Amino acid sequence: MKIGVVGSHSALDVCDGAVEEGFRTFAVCQKGREKTYTEYFKCERENGKVIRGMVDEILILDRFKEIMSRGNQGKLVGNNVLFVPNRSFSSYVDIGEIENNFRIPLIGSRNLLRSEEREEKKSYYWLLEKAKLPFPEKIDNPEDIDALCIVKLKHAKKKLERGFFTASSYKEYKEKSESLLRQNVITNEDLENARIERYIIGPVFNLDMFYSPIDKKIELLGIDWRFETSLDGHVRLPAPQQISLNEKQTTPEYTVCGHNSATLRESLLEKAFVLGEKYVKATQEHYSPGIIGAFCLQTCVDKDLNFYIYDIAPRVGGGTNVHMFVGHPYGNSLWRKNMSTGRRTAFEVKRAIEKGKVGEIVT
Known part of the structure; x- marks a missing residue:
């Protein structure tokens, strides 16, 4: 059995x-952006033992959707792959196709991938409401x-990527949106369908x-x-310099380029666990069988130490490479060994095989 991923x-x-x-x-790569996997982190083994890298086999396609x-x-x-969905998989491949026509078992919750789309009727916002979890107040007009x-x-x-922007008044909203429209950063159609939320400082x-x-257990x-x-570049500038741009x-862009x-x-910590427990319960009630394996609650904490969930990834989060190999203090201390999200996923597969419960961790 092999573990596959885009x-x-x-x-x-x-x-x-x-x-x-x-x-x-087994990594499925797109031509023109494959060298990270085919060269720089390609797996080398001696007598089956890994001595360098972590990517064994590669399938290179012209486009991910292929x-x-x-x-x-x-x-x-043919390679007996269990597939781990990530955001690139659900972005470059149509979600309806994944739900109905992707024949490879997914480690995780196939039907929950759709909830990540804000435009969906039963999006993660809908789930947050059902679970009575805190999220930023929506402004309809x-x-x-x-x-x-x-x-x-x-x-x-x-x-x-995101075309997000902030505004503290309708006048500022109009000024910034018109500027971004002129620059072709956003479109009128997307602006009409945008979600406006109170900003959690x-x-x-x-x-x-x-x-x-x-x-x-969670x-x-x-x-x-x-x-x-360019947000992180803006906050490193003195205020007078920001004003003179x-x-x-x-208007900064919110393009994620790294993690810490x-x-x-x-x-x-107890509050954080309660958030996770309520989310798991809501998914089990409304998206049977519910969340399986890795997920990420993206939160802000206000001045009164209240959590607000502003986004949810119902699969491996985008920042877990920061824990790769070394693990994280929480996962490591829980399992008494280096435990990243990637390793915990594989560990669950190994345990499921040993216990004859693979059917419980795939969809």
């Missing part, structure tokens, strides 16, 4: 964790903006969690936070 996003963590638990790995062809799926089946808000919509040119914590159907494996361009530089690790003060 070669992007968090694939290195998935592959690293798999080889640590004794599995061979993974759906009968022939390419046949290659995955931009004319009602009377305090700092964030406007969430897609970037017009960068397929997977506070640090960001991405809670990298794991639910084991075998143990019926785990906090680690916490990461993001480096975003020209139109194209004034974090911990929470211990008095907040």
